[in-house]
Amino acid sequence: MKWPARGSALAAWVLSAAFAAALLPALLDAATRGVPVADRAAASAYLRDGRTDTGAVNLVTAVLLDYRAFDTLGEATVIFAAAAIVGALLLARGTPRPRPPLSPLVRCAMQGLIPWFWVFPVAIILQGHLTPGGGFQGGVALAVLAILADTAYGTPTAAGGVGDRALGIAESMGALSFWALGLAGVLAGTGYLANLAAGFSAGSPGTLASGGVIPFLNVAIGCKVAAALVSMYRHIVREQEATP
Amino acid sequence: MRQEAAIVAGVALLAIGLRGVLGSRNMIRICVGLTIMETAAILLLVAMAWRPDAAAPILAPGIDRYVDPLPHALALTAIVIGAAITALALALTVLVYRRFGTVDLAEVRRRLR
Numbered sequence: 001m002k003w004p005a006r007g008s009a010l011a012a013w014v015l016s017a018a019f020a021a022a023l024l025p026a027l028l029d030a031a032t033r034g035v036p037v038a039d040r041a042a043a044s045a046y047l048r049d050g051r052t053d054t055g056a057v058n059l060v061t062a063v064l065l066d067y068r069a070f071d072t073l074g075e076a077t078v079i080f081a082a083a084a085i086v087g088a089l090l091l092a093r094g095t096p097r098p099r100p101p102l103s104p105l106v107r108c109a110m111q112g113l114i115p116w117f118w119v120f121p122v123a124i125i126l127q128g129h130l131t132p133g134g135g136f137q138g139g140v141a142l143a144v145l146a147i148l149a150d151t152a153y154g155t156p157t158a159a160g161g162v163g164d165r166a167l168g169i170a171e172s173m174g175a176l177s178f179w180a181l182g183l184a185g186v187l188a189g190t191g192y193l194a195n196l197a198a199g200f201s202a203g204s205p206g207t208l209a210s211g212g213v214i215p216f217l218n219v220a221i222g223c224k225v226a227a228a229l230v231s232m233y234r235h236i237v238r239e240q241e242a243t244p
Numbered sequence: 245m246r247q248e249a250a251i252v253a254g255v256a257l258l259a260i261g262l263r264g265v266l267g268s269r270n271m272i273r274i275c276v277g278l279t280i281m282e283t284a285a286i287l288l289l290v291a292m293a294w295r296p297d298a299a300a301p302i303l304a305p306g307i308d309r310y311v312d313p314l315p316h317a318l319a320l321t322a323i324v325i326g327a328a329i330t331a332l333a334l335a336l337t338v339l340v341y342r343r344f345g346t347v348d349l350a351e352v353r354r355r356l357r
Contacts, residue, residue: 031248236338
């Protein structure tokens with residue numbers, strides 16, 4: 001039997017179209033006749049009290065790292081689990097073969113550019129409570145930086161870049177420090193991952209030193225996400241000794 | 245109107261991604277389909293947060309209308325989970341390639357028989 005059978009491309013289109021046809025009216029209806037943003041209880045509470053509750057002006061970060069910080073801990077665990085599973089699935093059996101580095105031109109250009117590339121993710125992570133961004137986005141940008149260096153130089157260590165061991169340490173430290181920062185709330189007698197209630201200072205909202213524990217959580221997440229993504233990338237691209 | 249356009253685009257992307265997942269033999273194409281579906285879900289989340297003449301939910305002096313920040317936070321969650329799913333799917337693809345030397349699922353199925 002040929003698989004997929006001859007009609008299956010058509011069947012896939014028909015199924016997808018039926019799915020879209022079922023979903024579209026419901027979403028349009030929810031958008032036009034559903035609860036408007038101004039009347040949503042959670043939205044209006046976040047918009048009204050966000051600044052005084054958290055000290056952060058970026059309310060997305062405020063929701064992510066204060067109101068729903070516990071969710072974010074779970075989310076960080078998902079990344080952790082994914083990195084662990086990818087590592088376990090693609091456990092390197094042979095010794096990894098270093099890929100040939102790109103041309104000297106590319107390497108020279110990278111040498112000049114990499115210091116500048118550092119500025120962007122670090123700014124995104126540190127200003128996560130002020131401007132669009134935060135630990136997740138900045139962590140991804142950091143990971144892209146490391147992947148660029150890997151690609152340009154062939155092997156991770158040739159560029160003086162981070163080795164696998166340092167990556168593991170960064171990942172574990174990121175996860176552990178997020179977890180430990182949450183304990184401050186327990187010690188203060190409020191709750192796990194409490195922010196201002198745990199005695200962190202709100203500072204003056206809109207400046208770098210504000211938002212209580214949020215900037216620290218952002219740095220922890222940034223380390224964690226960057227390390228996890230780079231280690232997953234390295235596991236996926238790692239070339240094996242010939243395995244038929 | 246703009247919100248409706250974003251919703252239509254999101255649903256269309258969802259359907260295109262679903263077609264890629266359901267109707268492809270190439271595992272890389274299935275991964276691409278998954279990624280398109282994730283993107284569509286994020287677009288739909290942002291579209292549902294929209295309200296007319298409102299700014300992104302970053303408080304600034306002189307602005308008093310903002311979109312709903314909650315779907316934006318959930319969009320971040322969706323992006324993270326999406327990255328994890330993509331990495332896992334690609335890892336499985338690499339495993340299949342190492343074992344069978346191909347990412348064509350029809351070929352894999354033929355070899356398994």
